[in-house]
Amino acid sequence: MSDLFTQLDASTESKPLPVRVSDTTQDNPWPVAMLSEKFASVVNSWPAAWVTGQIQQINARRPGQVYMTIRDNNPAVNVQMDCVFFGPPAYEAAKYSQGDLVVLHGKANIYQARTSLSFRADQIHHVGTGGIKEQIEMLRKKLKGEGLFDTERKIELPHFPHKIGLVVAPGARAEGDVITNARLRWPSMEFAVKHVHVQGPSCPPEVVRAIAELDADTTVDVIIVARGGGAFEDLIGFSDESVVRAVAAATTPVVSAIGHEDDWTLIDLVADLRASTPTDAAKRVVPDVREELDLVAQTRARMMESLTRKVEVERQRLAAYANRPSLTHPQTIIDKPLQFVRDARMRMNTAMNFTIADASSSIEKLHATLTALSPQSTLDRGYAVVQNANGTVVDTASALHHADTVTVTLKTGKIDAAVTAVHE
Structure with missing residues (x-):
């Protein structure tokens, strides 16, 4: 192998490189770096330009650097462009968000390390909200006015679901995330899976039909509508009015798990619960069997402790009753009443004797008086x-x-x- 590289180096050094691209041949090509440099020199000669488009993606995580993808504002034209901002323009660009319609000024730029073409912008101006986002915002206001997003409408999720209805793309990672995480938490969990398109014109009617079928299935306790992340335009099927109304009409609780935490669709507002990701949906819908068993064990322990405490209190109360004189010496119960009767009899005898003595004295006096006054x-x-x-x-x-x-x-x-x- 080293001999082969030596031969290639020797052959390259022996031949002068072509000056023009048209002079390159199979035996005498340009190195990649040279061709990239030629591209860069040509692109750098292009004049600056103004361009307008809708922000499809934006990454402003690094200070002083913003990477943005803009697309043509005409939905029928599927053309997009990568744009970069550095320095002061980046701080201004960081204020914008997905869906904004903007005008940029800058020049085409070649990143020679990868020979990638982008638009290096030095100015950005806000024009308005993109057409699609504006339509979704108008629909949001309309549905909100009808009360479809009201908290009072939302259905509480069952604490122990037996079967979960899952609306997801066939072979999607989101399906595996939901099922795997759900069964890790509750191994016996059952699923009714409906495969649908999750973007494009087929998405809304298929999602509506899947939700209706799962809602009609009385064995399904909760429905999860799941999709992985994507561009704003990839998720618009879940902001379709028919999908939102289907979720609102469902009598079975519906959980939305569309995209990542930063993504949003109208289904998130009408759903009974919004999960940040499909994995989060599984964790929030399905209880952890280990946590539930621990809770049962703790509850049983508290119940046993409370029951033992009550039994001990009653045992102590019975022991106190058993040690009372009324039980150990029952006759003591009548001692006081008996003494009361004795005292009463004594007092009664004393009173009677006093009364009799007093009466006898009175009789004697009256007898003496009568005797003195008697004719006899x-x-x-x-x-x-x-x-x-x-x-x-x-x-x-x-x-x-x-x-x-x-x-x-x-x-x-x-x-x-x-x-x-x-x-x-």
């Missing part, structure tokens, strides 16, 4: 009581007449007598 006491002293025939006590002699019968009551016994004489 008078009779006992030798006096007698005279009563006429009617039983009336005779206290004056004039109340009697001769021959009246009277009854004389003595200390003991009575005497019936007749009045023989009355002395007044």
